[in-house]
């Protein structure tokens with residue numbers, strides 16, 4: 001399957017002679033060396049990611065790790081120093097200004113951390129904005145904007161101004177605006193980070209609900225692991241501008257590749273995040289204490305077993321039996337596993 | 347003998363100095379000496395052009411320099427006029443037209459009209475009421491006509507300042523080079539004493555043409571609207587500009603849909619200052635034939651007619667207050683509309 005979005009050997013260095021710096025970084029120069037010796041800031045190095053259609057790819061990292069820089073390369077709000085960005089197999093780097101605008105209008109929409117709504121326009125007009133930029137006729141603009149505003153729960157707020165709404169509602173407008181653009185790809189830069197925890201949980205639910213229905217290719221940025229694990233199909237972990245691990249979130253959780261990730265995953269509630277399918281083993285017996293769905297969380301299984309650690313369950317994916325899970329294995333999986341590093345093997 | 351002879355002698359320039367020596371016109375010092383009689387020459391005068399000229403005839407006198415400047419200016423005057431006259435002619439027409447309109451429209455039509463405009467712009471009853479009172483007061487003290495003349499000039503000059511200033515401000519906000527080039531000019535315009543503008547203008551244009559004071563007012567009053575347009579656009583929330591880019595707006599769409607609307611409060615603040623500065627300059631420009639309240643102030647000064655001057659001065663203050671109130675009310679309206687919570 002060809003990925004919807006592919007990033008190949010992407011480098012970004014901030015400074016006047018960024019291209020000349022690429023070979024130095026390829027030769028192993030670190031971020032701080034580059035800054036001391038050349039006065040350039042290393043933004044991203046050797047980024048390779050495939051983002052599949054209809055999946056949510058989450059890019060996670062601490063502040064300053066280059067998340068915003070990376071997502072802004074996809075629609076070329078930032079120009080790379082080296083590398084390729086392929087959207088539907090087409091290299092975005094080769095596009096002229098007009099073609100680039102066309103791609104931004106038709107293929108990618110964006111949701112921003114600080115909402116970035118037009119303060120002098122009503123909610124309705126804000127949601128119409130992408131369509132009016134595309135030159136869609138007025139009647140369709142109005143009906144599409146109304147439809148998406150209703151879909152994100154903003155019925156009856158069409159004539160308000162953004163400043164009259166709460167943060168959560170403003171971000172709903174931001175999402176409605178992105179959805180109204182009717183693009184395959186949706187870029188979300190810390191879209192929920194400015195919201196209160198409760199509203200944030202609501203919005204994550206809304207996103208998952210919309211995603212189940214619309215099957216967009218979502219690129220979602222966050223610095224919050226809980227959020228990442230809740231919504232990610234594919235998780236990319238960024239540190240100092242480099243990818244240190246990427247893959248299925250469950251795999252990353254069970255086998256962190258790096259002490260940095262380990263520290264990240266150390267204090268989350270693993271039972272709530274890990275799924276039965278990540279821990280189950282091949283069928284080896286035929287007497288079971290019950291059956292559990294492969295997509296259930298371990299927490300659900302513990303509840304079902306009422307905390308009894310001697311039981312073993314049959315695992316099914318809804319159609320067939322796919323494996324088994326012993327409560328003993330479950331308990332082991334709850335203990336954070338140290339990353340295999342040189343420090344520990346020595 | 348003059349004090350600096352020795353200097354030229356030791357430098358061996360005596361021959362060069364005395365070549366084709368004629369009886370040059372007397373310098374200022376010589377004239378003074380002649381009329382005052384016994385002014386003692388200081389032992390060491392400042393080596394000014396005039397003092398050096400006494401010792402060496404080849405060095406120009408100060409008045410030659412000023413004369414040279416004047417000659418130079420006069421010699422390029424026809425060319426300058428050739429270029430500037432056609433460009434600025436519409437300004438004369440506009441000013442004359444506006445003055446004609448304001449003077450010939452009967453007061454019972456003009457006052458209600460101005461009050462309505464004040465309401466449409468400010469949407470504020472107290473401000474509108476105040477405007478009506480002030481206009482009636484002008485009528486009562488027989489200053490209605492001069493006030494209308496001043497108002498007509500302020501309207502035309504402010505309008506043109508905005509029309510020219512906003513595009514210049516946009517260009518400055520888009521290009522750092524343009525900004526670097528224009529800012530020193532704006533600084534110069536703002537620091538030059540207002541009288542200094544008038545000097546080149548009276549050389550270039552005749553005082554019978556209205557554009558002479560129109561130019562003086564516009565050149566002086568355009569600065570804030572340019573500065574605040576530039577500033578306003580540069581201060582537009584970069585997140586919103588980024589959103590505009592991300593949704594594929596063209597530079598033109600970005601300007602008209604995002605940057606100008608978001609910069610509007612700042613631009614309006616600039617317009618408010620431009621109005622106030624036009625009013626200030628119209629008064630000064632009375633010296634070069636601008637009609638209106640300023641003429642009365644000038645008459646008050648010239649003939650030491652205290653009453654005339656004070657009443658006209660008060661009129662200017664009242665006009666300034668209503669213009670300021672109305673434009674500030676418009677500004678406040680934009681602001682509250684956006685930040686309503």
Ligand SMILES: Nc1ncnc2c1ncn2[C@@H]1O[C@H](COP(=O)(O)OP(=O)(O)OP(=O)(O)O)[C@@H](O)[C@H]1O
Nearest residue numbers: 014041042043062063064065066067068069070223
């Ligand atoms: N225009 C720029 N010039 C120089 N350095 C920059 C520029 N933009 C970003 N950087 C640097 O690149 C690095 C990554 O920045 P970026 O904004 O992508 O981080 P982030 O992961 O999005 O962080 P945050 O969570 O704070 O948003 C930082 O070290 C930052 O200082």
Ligand SMILES: [Mg+2]
Nearest residue numbers: 067068069190
């Ligand atoms: Mg960021």
